[in-house]
Amino acid sequence: MSDTYTFGGRADRKAVETGNDFAPKFGADGLIPVVTQDAASGAVLMVAYMNERALRETLARGEAVYYSRSRDTLWHKGATSGHVQKVLGARTDCDQDVILLKVEQVGPGCCHAGYATCFYREIPLGDAVAATARDGVAQLTPCEERAYDPDDVY
Amino acid sequence: MSDTYTFGGRADRKAVETGNDFAPKFGADGLIPVVTQDAASGAVLMVAYMNERALRETLARGEAVYYSRSRDTLWHKGATSGHVQKVLGARTDCDQDVILLKVEQVGPGCCHAGYATCFYREIPLGDAVAATARDGVAQLTPCEERAYDPDDVY
Numbered sequence: 001m002s003d004t005y006t007f008g009g010r011a012d013r014k015a016v017e018t019g020n021d022f023a024p025k026f027g028a029d030g031l032i033p034v035v036t037q038d039a040a041s042g043a044v045l046m047v048a049y050m051n052e053r054a055l056r057e058t059l060a061r062g063e064a065v066y067y068s069r070s071r072d073t074l075w076h077k078g079a080t081s082g083h084v085q086k087v088l089g090a091r092t093d094c095d096q097d098v099i100l101l102k103v104e105q106v107g108p109g110c111c112h113a114g115y116a117t118c119f120y121r122e123i124p125l126g127d128a129v130a131a132t133a134r135d136g137v138a139q140l141t142p143c144e145e146r147a148y149d150p151d152d153v154y
Numbered sequence: 155m156s157d158t159y160t161f162g163g164r165a166d167r168k169a170v171e172t173g174n175d176f177a178p179k180f181g182a183d184g185l186i187p188v189v190t191q192d193a194a195s196g197a198v199l200m201v202a203y204m205n206e207r208a209l210r211e212t213l214a215r216g217e218a219v220y221y222s223r224s225r226d227t228l229w230h231k232g233a234t235s236g237h238v239q240k241v242l243g244a245r246t247d248c249d250q251d252v253i254l255l256k257v258e259q260v261g262p263g264c265c266h267a268g269y270a271t272c273f274y275r276e277i278p279l280g281d282a283v284a285a286t287a288r289d290g291v292a293q294l295t296p297c298e299e300r301a302y303d304p305d306d307v308y
Binding site for chain 2: 004005006007008017018020021022033035037041042043044046047059060062087089090091092093094098099100111112113115118119120121122123124125126129130133134136137138139140141142143
């Protein structure tokens with residue numbers, strides 16, 4: 001893993017937006033949000049977080065390494081199951097406070113709940129939110145088939 | 155705007171992941187991250203945040219309403235410029251702490267810097283990070299054409 005580079009400074013907001021110095025913003029908790037997208041289908045697979053070490057490892061390794069907030073540790077996704085995410089491209093946004101990964105997801109899916117994508121339920125829109133509520137609670141609609149049985153993997 | 159529905163409780167983690175009660179997680183700051191994707195091209199346009207009021211307004215109105223952290227106020231995107239985001243679909247993820255919007259972006263683009271997407275710069279991967287560094291600082295590569303002159307809009 002190469003540490004022979006640094007990140008740019010963030011004092012000059014205009015430079016962060018229009019320049020080419022990579023100056024990612026890690027929040028007060030040391031983390032930056034990451035959107036992970038299937039490079040082939042364009043499906044958004046998941047949103048997770050990286051600290052600086054996870055970001056450096058991801059770039060060096062070419063596989064997604066996140067920071068698990070619940071386990072408070074680096075999380076090389078798929079290290080146990082083999083269902084790694086091969087990083088084919090990465091971008092940052094205008095104010096460099098988000099990372100976008102384009103990946104090839106190895107295996108049946110990215111979601112521990114058994115789906116190809118973590119976004120497997122639709123939120124109703126407009127009048128449908130109230131009209132479809134149950135006991136007053138807004139209801140989601142499943143919109144993806146289960147891709148695998150999580151008990152087989154985790 | 156309808157307020158005649160409530161959100162579900164989050165005490166039962168399993169129910170949040172496998173049930174259909176819509177139980178979005180607003181963080182300690184009252185906000186939930188939102189990934190906004192172009193419904194036609196699949197391009198990830200931006201990441202922003204909503205508080206509960208912004209989420210309710212978005213669902214009711216069918217246009218993206220965010221919460222501006224810098225201006226500390228609701229932000230009906232495009233209200234001034236006309237470049238609104240028509241919401242064609244919305245999803246949440248397994249633990250319901252992210253919203254995914256699929257939108258039709260009205261106008262030339264979503265980014266105040268003049269691009270169709272906020273993700274207009276590539277991050278180098280592997281050995282290229284160090285190899286392309288300038289004065290030791292990792293460098294981004296522009297990868298999108300300017301879609302408009304922001305001075306004309308903002």
